[in-house]
Amino acid sequence: MRNFIAIMPPSHQTLCKDDVAEAASLLRRGELVAIPTETVYGLAGLALNEAAVARIFAVKNRPHFDPLIAHLADASWLDRYVRHVPEPALALARRFWPGPLTLVLPRQENIPDLVTSGLDTVAVRVPDHPLTLQLLRELDAPLAAPSANPFGYISPTTPQHVLDQLGGRIAMVLDGGPCRVGLESSIIGFDGDKPLLYRLGGLSREQIEAVAGPVEMSLHQSSDPRAPGQLLNHYAPRTPLLLGDPALLAWEHPGRRLGYLAFQAPPDGPWMTGRVLSASADPEEAARNLFRMLRELDAQPLDYILAERLPDQGLGLAINDRLERAAQR
Numbered sequence: 001m002r003n004f005i006a007i008m009p010p011s012h013q014t015l016c017k018d019d020v021a022e023a024a025s026l027l028r029r030g031e032l033v034a035i036p037t038e039t040v041y042g043l044a045g046l047a048l049n050e051a052a053v054a055r056i057f058a059v060k061n062r063p064h065f066d067p068l069i070a071h072l073a074d075a076s077w078l079d080r081y082v083r084h085v086p087e088p089a090l091a092l093a094r095r096f097w098p099g100p101l102t103l104v105l106p107r108q109e110n111i112p113d114l115v116t117s118g119l120d121t122v123a124v125r126v127p128d129h130p131l132t133l134q135l136l137r138e139l140d141a142p143l144a145a146p147s148a149n150p151f152g153y154i155s156p157t158t159p160q161h162v163l164d165q166l167g168g169r170i171a172m173v174l175d176g177g178p179c180r181v182g183l184e185s186s187i188i189g190f191d192g193d194k195p196l197l198y199r200l201g202g203l204s205r206e207q208i209e210a211v212a213g214p215v216e217m218s219l220h221q222s223s224d225p226r227a228p229g230q231l232l233n234h235y236a237p238r239t240p241l242l243l244g245d246p247a248l249l250a251w252e253h254p255g256r257r258l259g260y261l262a263f264q265a266p267p268d269g270p271w272m273t274g275r276v277l278s279a280s281a282d283p284e285e286a287a288r289n290l291f292r293m294l295r296e297l298d299a300q301p302l303d304y305i306l307a308e309r310l311p312d313q314g315l316g317l318a319i320n321d322r323l324e325r326a327a328q329r
């Protein structure tokens, strides 16, 4: 599950600009365009075009059993692609869309099996970025978009991150600047009307429960393809990452090239380099910085990245989830 190399060879120049009309015309021709969202950059193709969706999986080297999120311009599009919207789903959509919340709902027949990995449900979301919303309205069609990185690696939060890994393999990056939230969306499914939290992300459990009532966690990590999106080796840098008290971990690894990833302040230790996620101990700022800093550390010649957990509340829970996945070997 390590060191993925996208299997599609570089084939063309990747444009990088903020031109929505050009992005729309490329997508209409079945090309792939990386799109800005508030969470992370997505690798988008027309969701109803099976050939485009197949290319998304090929470019990412993503297994077909890991379904994609369909991005909509607004909640009124649900009627086109979803059979039934449970009451709490509607309340969540009204409150948080556009925003970092994905809803898994019973799908209509028009959504290709490839998008949903053959499941009877489709994951949908309205992303909160003006360029991508404009693009969706112009296309008047949903975009399938997983994060724009090779499968298993850290998600991209800037256009440069996308170009670093997928440059030459996709037609364009729609440049919408750095991502405001920096973590993938929170994913909610339903058992009847009962909400289940499949993935912690840019919307905290507390925010979700304030609208939907108590939400059961369904986060068990697994290598079982029937638990889509809950695969073990996700969001990982190539450099081994150890999670715990960085100063203590540094003592346990003498003579190694070490980098720290700390929440609020640099820890003691013989560091080669390091990053502080938020000097003001703000979990939202930490979320915004997390993937960029992991990439910066991963680019250094380090033996280990030693990272610490955040307090288990608000976005801290989602950040800790990503750090735990990054630490999986």
Ligand code: AMP
Pocket (backbone or CB within 6 Å): 066, 067, 068, 069, 104, 116, 119, 121, 122, 123, 145, 146, 147, 184, 187, 189, 198, 199, 228, 229, 230
């Ligand atoms: P990504 O866009 O890379 O963050 O991944 C999308 C994730 O959405 C998948 O890995 C799944 O966790 C989740 N997902 C998409 N569709 C479904 C579905 N029908 N049922 C459950 N989870 C889904």
Ligand code: MG
Pocket (backbone or CB within 6 Å): 146, 147, 155
């Ligand atoms: Mg992803």
